Amino acid sequence: MFFVDTLEIEGLGNRSYLAGGPGGAVAVDPPRDIDQVIAAAARRGVRISYVAETHVHNDYVTGGLELARLTGAHYLVPAGADVSYRRVLVHDGDDFDVDPAAGLSLRAVATPGHTPHHTAYVLSEQGRDVAAFTGGSLLIGTVGRPDLVEPRLTERLARAQHASAHRLADQLADEVPVLPTHGFGSFCSAGQAGTDATTVGAERRRNDALVKDVDTFVADLLAGLDDIPAYYIHMGPVNSAGPATVDLTPPSLADPAELARRLAAGEWVVDLRARAAFAAGHLAGSFNFEGDGKLATYLAWLIPWGKPVTLLAESPAQLAAAQRELVRVGIDRPAAAATGDPVGWPRPGEQLRTFRRATFADLAKALTEDEPPLVLDVRRDGERTAGRIDGTLHIPLHQLHRRSGELPEGVLWIHCAGGTRAGIAASLLDAAGRQVVAVDDGFGAADEAGLPITTGAEGAAGA
Known part of the structure; x- marks a missing residue:
């Protein structure tokens, strides 16, 4: 019997998946912090035999390369993707035996639109399709945005999204679950995507790409596109080159004098506490990006890329969670950190600032x-x-x-x-x-x- 485990990456509005059977599993679009994928496989008692990317991602740093290296899995990457590392080139129609004894296989379906090389994967059990991992093609009620690659390609890719959605709908039965990577608050979604479970049949009835003619769909899609997060421009190149190994060890702790020096140098000192706590008392010059909010998205969007960042947290656990969020978008190592009561963060004689x-x-x-x-x-x-x-x-x-x-x-x-x-x-x-x-x-x-x-x-x- 097959299984599909969903890994929620809530801060980025994404999902990753681990699917397979007793004899092997595939990880689809894994996040950079791959320890959670490995833990999911350990709970199932299965070996990860394949790691599959639907596309070279523009919104986060992938953990696929590192996961494949550590597990010895085959690394499946669409053949049209421009990357600089060894991988298994995936072409339309390719089949991969995930768990031969259980009759589980993975079929590649070319679905250009979100990117020119985008590929969906369909999991089959004994020849019956049981799940479609659609990445950034067919989402819940919408599709992945087509404007992240090259402005001159946007309309062409929007038309390709329409065709790809229809291709999936034509190939798959109504009861097949649709399992996208994007669309749960991700800015990779072209519209307001749903979050509930969905199927091919449900998408036939409500997805704009499947209910509108191509010209209407493209016009509406392009008219609804919003600004692209600034950090996206850095994600594709990192993923194409091959991301470095993650280091989640705690940063060095800074005393008040060091915090003051970093602020004076123009570095970003980021307070992770809830906004109510920050307003009630904070280190002068610090910025508030709540650890429980869309920390990675908003901080990575606003910070000048490469600027050193120091994190202020109410606890070591909050600091660790923030580090995990930030490595997913390539902010790898905080320059320093401080935790605990904010009254200990200013230098002697200095007061915390407040606002209403x-x-x-x-x-x-x-x-x-x-x-x-x-x-x-x-x-x-x-x-x-x-x-x-x-x-x-x-x-x-x-x-x-x-x-x-x-x-x-x-x-x-x-x-x-x-x-x-x-x-x-x-x-x-x-x-x-x-x-x-x-x-x-x-x-x-x-x-x-x-x-x-x-x-x-x-x-x-x-x-």
């Missing part, structure tokens, strides 16, 4: 005062088009660090859709010496508070 948190109801009240505050919206363009508070400034979070000089003087109330990004933005501006109030509230509460909301495109974005 508020709700949209508080904002509505403040806007009725004689000198209403400035309000900064740090959501992405598409979110703002769907609904915005009249009269607010707008700089998306991922542009704020380089555009903060555009903001007028005065107290800034900062909001996003739920509070996480507003907390990050508030910390960035607080570190620059601005007086801020972080609106820690869901955007739906803005309308309930009576704030004037407008929908539709603006004449111009920005501050």
